[in-house]
Every structure is written in C-alpha cells, then in structure tokens.
Amino acid sequence: MRNTARWATTLGLAATAVCAPLSGTALASPGTAPSALYAPSALVLTVGHGESAIGATPVRAVTLACAPRPSGTHPDPVAACAELRGVEGDFSALTARSDVLCTKEYDPVVVTVDGVWQGRRISYEHGFSNECVKNAQSHSVFAF
Known part of the structure; x- marks a missing residue:
C-alpha cells in the first residue's frame, strides 16, 4: 500500500x-505566440586563417541567437538575424556587397557556422581570399 x-x-x-x-x-493573447513555441535559432560563427577549417588557425568566434530575439556575442545581432531571415538561413544565398572594393591580396580566411536555424541543423564552411572579401560577402553576418 x-x-x-x-x-x-x-x-x-x-x-x-x-x-x-x-x-x-x-x-x-490572440495573435501572439508564447515564447516557448518558437523554433530555436542559435549559431556559432568562427573565422580562421587558412583555406579550410581543417588546419586553419582560429582567430575569433561569436555566438548568434535569433529567436526569440536577437542576441549573442556577434557585434550586431539584430542586423545579422534580419539578414539571415531574408535568405531563410541559407548562408550560401548571402550576396556580396557591390559597394566594397577589395585588393587581390591572397591571405585566405575561412568561416564556419554550426548550430540550429529555425529548428534545422546548420553546418556551413566557406573560404575567402582575404578578410575584406569575407566582410563584403554580407552586410553584417560575417562582419565580426
């Protein structure tokens, strides 16, 4: 018993x-969703010197959370989250800025992104010929 x-x-x-x-x-209240019902969006972005993530010398890493509100150690999480929402979290769809001129200096950097975007697992890696080209690839996402 x-x-x-x-x-x-x-x-x-x-x-x-x-x-x-x-x-x-x-x-x-009607028309508003409780914060517990959002799909998570939390990412870790890194940049390193080298042509690929394997063997690259890490330089910096930032966190970026976009839901329920933009936050993290990224210098401008509000703009970065807005830019990612515009391409639905597809990093390869980020377009290069046309107002930036970069030298043809070859000093390769690689960016990696790992985490979750709106509940979907993300793993992205892209190499750029130099830091200026990396920063010009997006308005704010890679500017860290």
Missing part, C-alpha cells in the same frame, strides 16, 4: 511538472 501511495504521488508530481508549463499557453 505504501508503494502505491508513493507511485501516485510521484505520478501526480510528474504530471504537474509536465503540464504546468503547457497551461500557460492557453493564457496567451
């Missing part, structure tokens, strides 16, 4: 722990 009472108490507490956060969703 003691085990039955213990199991009933345990199940009751477990049900409360699981269902309590869900009960708050019914209280959300």
Whole structure:
C-alpha cells in the first residue's frame, strides 16, 4: 500500500511538472505566440586563417541567437538575424556587397557556422581570399 501511495504521488508530481508549463499557453493573447513555441535559432560563427577549417588557425568566434530575439556575442545581432531571415538561413544565398572594393591580396580566411536555424541543423564552411572579401560577402553576418 505504501508503494502505491508513493507511485501516485510521484505520478501526480510528474504530471504537474509536465503540464504546468503547457497551461500557460492557453493564457496567451490572440495573435501572439508564447515564447516557448518558437523554433530555436542559435549559431556559432568562427573565422580562421587558412583555406579550410581543417588546419586553419582560429582567430575569433561569436555566438548568434535569433529567436526569440536577437542576441549573442556577434557585434550586431539584430542586423545579422534580419539578414539571415531574408535568405531563410541559407548562408550560401548571402550576396556580396557591390559597394566594397577589395585588393587581390591572397591571405585566405575561412568561416564556419554550426548550430540550429529555425529548428534545422546548420553546418556551413566557406573560404575567402582575404578578410575584406569575407566582410563584403554580407552586410553584417560575417562582419565580426
């Protein structure tokens, strides 16, 4: 009998722990989604000297979270998240800026991105001939 009472108490507490956060969703006002219902978007962006991530000398790394609101150690998370939303998180769709002129100096850098964009796993790597070309590839995403 003691085990039955213990199991009933345990199940009751477990049900409360699981269902309590869900009960708050019914209280959300019409037209707004509770912050617990967003698809996660959190990325780690790195840059290093070299032609590929394997063997590159790491220089810096930043974090970028875009949901529920832009944050992270990226210098401009608001602009970077807006730019990524514009290409639906497809880093290869970022277009080079036409207002930037770069030298033809060859000092290769490589950018890597790992994480999750709107619940979808992202892994991206791209090499650039120099730092200026990397910065010109996007308006804000790679400017760190």
